[in-house]
Amino acid sequence: MKPGSLDLEDFLPYRLSVLSNMISSSIAGAYSEYFGLSINEWRVMAVLGRFPGLSAAEVAERTAMDKVAVSRAVARLIDSGRARRETAAEDRRRSVLELTAEGRRIYDRLTPVLLRYEAELLDALGPSQRRRLMGLLTDLQEAARRLGPPRLD
Amino acid sequence: MKPGSLDLEDFLPYRLSVLSNMISSSIAGAYSEYFGLSINEWRVMAVLGRFPGLSAAEVAERTAMDKVAVSRAVARLIDSGRARRETAAEDRRRSVLELTAEGRRIYDRLTPVLLRYEAELLDALGPSQRRRLMGLLTDLQEAARRLGPPRLD
DNA sequence: TTGAATTAGTTTCAGATGAAACTATTATAG
DNA sequence: CTATAATAGTTTCATCTGAAACTAATTCAA
Numbered sequence A, B: 001m002k003p004g005s006l007d008l009e010d011f012l013p014y015r016l017s018v019l020s021n022m023i024s025s026s027i028a029g030a031y032s033e034y035f036g037l038s039i040n041e042w043r044v045m046a047v048l049g050r051f052p053g054l055s056a057a058e059v060a061e062r063t064a065m066d067k068v069a070v071s072r073a074v075a076r077l078i079d080s081g082r083a084r085r086e087t088a089a090e091d092r093r094r095s096v097l098e099l100t101a102e103g104r105r106i107y108d109r110l111t112p113v114l115l116r117y118e119a120e121l122l123d124a125l126g127p128s129q130r131r132r133l134m135g136l137l138t139d140l141q142e143a144a145r146r147l148g149p150p151r152l153d
Numbered sequence C: 001t002t003g004a005a006t007t008a009g010t011t012t013c014a015g016a017t018g019a020a021a022c023t024a025t026t027a028t029a030g
Numbered sequence D: 001c002t003a004t005a006a007t008a009g010t011t012t013c014a015t016c017t018g019a020a021a022c023t024a025a026t027t028c029a030a
Helices: A012-035 A039-050 A056-063 A067-079 A101-122 A127-147 B012-035 B039-050 B056-063 B067-079 B101-122 B127-147
Strands: A083-087 A095-099 B083-087 B095-099
Touching (some): A012 A101, A012 B012, A012 B127, A039 A056, A039 A067, A039 A083, A039 A101, A056 A067, A056 A095, A067 A083, A095 A101, A101 B127, A127 B012, A127 B101, B012 B101, B039 B056, B039 B095, B039 B101, B056 B067, B067 B083, B095 B101
Antiparallel strands (some): B083 B095
């Protein structure tokens, strides 16, 4: 391969994108098949299961979703009886979001399945790689943030 | 953290998705700002720049895009004068796709910028991690393929 | 106070997406 | 040979998406 040429299949951003889409759509297939959940609905359920009482903005922050996506996912979860919204007493703009009993049932059913799936993925790596993987992702993420978009010189 | 609980920010599929979106949208911002290219249009240009004469199905295979997305991206590239389509003489269903001179100009301008960006990302990792990264992504990808979607027990 | 600015969240609008149906061409079975 | 199936690619349709505009509530400045 001549230097300065770009092979998509060796290009880190492309590799990450393919891998991430592969894993996400695998998982999304399972959400969707068993419970009719979209990936955004599941992400909202995942943070509400762990941190009940968050506002929509706090959910957005913890899920890296934008506020429009959160608003729509929450609306569907409420429609389908899986989440509940109250208005914060001290600031009536804020919502206070929680899973319903039905939502929690699904959360409790799905969580161990996803953790097991993750463990099975990690089993594919050697122990030393496995230990370093998260730090590596953190470093790449930090670098991406620091670099900002590529600029034409 | 109690075992069996799922923290989104430590969950591999979520981490990969956030990192990948961060990097992809950084890059897409640059394409789009300088040349009005979508990520799919750029991917098609990237493979045609390296492998001129591919058919749409071959482009789809090399970019992990579906055939509808390829069809639309190609249509736009042709509209904007950046790619050209001919019909394969021996099989008139097949298209033979190439960049135009203008398309190649953009390709030649963008390629080194993206390679430099990738190199800067990799600079964030230690040398040993950097060397192993691609193999690690390959292993995860292979594991994801092998595992298929998670199943409720 | 009160009215301008800010914040939380929703709706709108225009474009992107993918599954399925469709067109055109080529391959294959009888 | 036909006609049935398979393949390449496009179009349609219903849904998804994000930016910007919007509503409602709160804060801040004068």
